[in-house]
Amino acid sequence: MDIEEDIKALQLDSEENVEETKPNDVEKSDEKDEAPKDVENSNSSEVIVEQKSSPEVKEKEPAPEVVEEVQQNKKRHLNVVFIGHVDAGKSTTGGQILFLSGQVDDRTIQKYEKEAKDKSRESWYMAYIMDTNEEERLKGKTVEVGRAHFETETTRFTILDAPGHKSYVPNMISGASQADIGVLVISARKGEFETGYEKGGQTREHVQLAKTLGVSKLLVVVNKMDDPTVNWSKERYDEIESKMLPFLKSSGYNIKKDVQFLPISGLVGSNMKTRVDKSVCPWWNGQCLFEALDAIEVPLRDPNGPFRMPIIDKFKDMGTVVMGKVESGSIREGDNMLIMPNKAQVKVVAIFCDEDKVSRAGPGENLRVRVSGIEEEDILGGFVLSSLAKPIPAVSEFEAQLQILELLDNAIFTAGYKAVLHIHAVVEECEIVELKQQIDPKTRKPMKKKPLFVKNNAIVVCRVQVNNMICVEQFKDFPQLGRFTLRTEGKTVAVGKVTALPTVGDN
Ligand SMILES: Nc1nc2c(ncn2[C@@H]2O[C@H](COP(=O)(O)OP(=O)(O)OP(=O)(O)O)[C@@H](O)[C@H]2O)c(=O)[nH]1
Numbered sequence: 401m402d403i404e405e406d407i408k409a410l411q412l413d414s415e416e417n418v419e420e421t422k423p424n425d426v427e428k429s430d431e432k433d434e435a436p437k438d439v440e441n442s443n444s445s446e447v448i449v450e451q452k453s454s455p456e457v458k459e460k461e462p463a464p465e466v467v468e469e470v471q472q473n474k475k476r477h478l479n480v481v482f483i484g485h486v487d488a489g490k491s492t493t494g495g496q497i498l499f500l501s502g503q504v505d506d507r508t509i510q511k512y513e514k515e516a517k518d519k520s521r522e523s524w525y526m527a528y529i530m531d532t533n534e535e536e537r538l539k540g541k542t543v544e545v546g547r548a549h550f551e552t553e554t555t556r557f558t559i560l561d562a563p564g565h566k567s568y569v570p571n572m573i574s575g576a577s578q579a580d581i582g583v584l585v586i587s588a589r590k591g592e593f594e595t596g597y598e599k600g601g602q603t604r605e606h607v608q609l610a611k612t613l614g615v616s617k618l619l620v621v622v623n624k625m626d627d628p629t630v631n632w633s634k635e636r637y638d639e640i641e642s643k644m645l646p647f648l649k650s651s652g653y654n655i656k657k658d659v660q661f662l663p664i665s666g667l668v669g670s671n672m673k674t675r676v677d678k679s680v681c682p683w684w685n686g687q688c689l690f691e692a693l694d695a696i697e698v699p700l701r702d703p704n705g706p707f708r709m710p711i712i713d714k715f716k717d718m719g720t721v722v723m724g725k726v727e728s729g730s731i732r733e734g735d736n737m738l739i740m741p742n743k744a745q746v747k748v749v750a751i752f753c754d755e756d757k758v759s760r761a762g763p764g765e766n767l768r769v770r771v772s773g774i775e776e777e778d779i780l781g782g783f784v785l786s787s788l789a790k791p792i793p794a795v796s797e798f799e800a801q802l803q804i805l806e807l808l809d810n811a812i813f814t815a816g817y818k819a820v821l822h823i824h825a826v827v828e829e830c831e832i833v834e835l836k837q838q839i840d841p842k843t844r845k846p847m848k849k850k851p852l853f854v855k856n857n858a859i860v861v862c863r864v865q866v867n868n869m870i871c872v873e874q875f876k877d878f879p880q881l882g883r884f885t886l887r888t889e890g891k892t893v894a895v896g897k898v899t900a901l902p903t904v905g906d907n
């Protein structure tokens with residue numbers, strides 16, 4: 401079957417890629433504050449950008465013909481995460497996309513211009529489209545992942561606007577774990593590319609995390625080309641591209657197949673919906689952002705596979721509603737399913753895709769699913785809505801291949817090492833209980849001696865234990881549910897993949 405072959409190809413690709421991954425400088429984090437959890441939401445008017453703090457599904461049900469229409473909308477659906485260093489222009493570019501695709505009117509823009517001016521942040525008005533809460537607007541920094549929708553000729557897109565600030569990396573991880581492709585935004589402004597990339601910025605960490613979290617393709621947009629220090633300079637663009645390429649390669653991306661560069665100005669909106677004018681940028685003959693997004697191809701998930709939807713959030717709304725992205729399989733109203741790991745049997749009462757009520761949905765969709773048979777309090781983020789016939793394994797231990805990046809204070813990595821495990825929507829304390837094998841990064845063969853400890857940049861097979869049962873899959877079966885990161889004190893210390901699950905009985 402084609403789909404199976406595609407999935408196999410993806411696994412081989414990705415497996416090689418993880419093994420090829422070379423050590424990279426991951427910056428030292430001096431700010432370890434976590435993101436504030438409850439941020440007041442003061443935003444009012446726009447409809448296409450989802451509110452950050454109070455998810456709600458529409459209570460009014462659409463007429464039957466509307467449901468029909470939604471289901472017949474055969475455009476493919478892709479989730480795009482915007483990543484990159486703080487202030488690179490992710491929210492501005494996301495906002496501009498919505499403006500150019502006709503989803504934000506001039507009056508709203510004028511309102512944001514005024515609000516931005518009042519806050520002495522004149523140039524931030526485009527970012528206000530995505531940055532919907534007061535704290536974000538005041539500080540000019542995204543905190544929570546923004547979510548919005550737009551369409552091109554061939555595709556319905558969900559934009560996930562991740563925060564760039566290092567304090568909010570956990571939020572970025574949650575955004576990237578829901579994405580199929582990434583738009584890596586790089587500022588070309590003098591000094592900004594350098595701080596983002598060379599001097600310990602977030603560019604590198606974001607790329608490595610995105611790869612690990614299953615973002616299979618990257619559009620690298622070299623932004624702020626309009627800035628006076630850049631002025632659409634080909635030299636500057638080429639410099640950034642030539643510095644980024646070796647790094648992207650070493651992070652596991654196939655730079656011929658998986659990566660595409662293009663210059664834009666998110667603020668002015670150049671080379672986004674239409675190609676940049678030759679009078680502005682005579683040397684660019686390539687695509688604009690919308691064309692590139694339209695043309696990007698990603699392997700399809702299997703609509704006939706066992707159903708898997710990691711739960712990223714839940715709330716009460718005429719029952720219990722769970723939110724997440726379908727990683728495999730399909731769901732229909734009336735289906736009986738399991739919520740794992742606590743094996744609670746639930747019935748699917750209603751399905752909402754984006755803002756619409758639908759009667760069924762397939763893989764890749766971001767859904768809100770109303771279920772009966774479970775209380776909202778009994779569900780945690782990281783639980784998985786799962787097929788009844790083939791439930792996702794729930795384990796408290798698994799075997800994994802890890803690529804160590806940079807340990808805090810160059811510590812050594814041994815049995816007993818504790819970290820925070822991030823795998824799909826799960827965030828859980830974990831302990832390394834045994835180092836089984838070290839892999840030679842050059843030959844990719846296991847080394848003979850069983851290691852007692854390893855250091856920065858090592859590749860090692862080990863056993864990982866968690867206190868609570870979690871749902872994971874082997875990477876070879878479901879790459880999206882079998883890749884993870886380990887973080888210590890707010891810093892990513894390792895990336896890895898699940899290579900084996902206990903054979904008997906935990907699930
Ligand atoms: N000149 C110019 N400035 C830009 C462009 N894109 C963004 N900016 C400016 O860069 C600053 C940061 O923009 P944001 O969109 O908030 O950046 P971000 O990447 O979302 O930042 P975080 O969410 O904090 O990570 C704002 O002052 C923007 O006006 C651009 O294309 N040209």
Ligand SMILES: [Mg+2]
Pocket residue numbers: 490491492527531541542561562563564
């Ligand atoms: Mg932002």
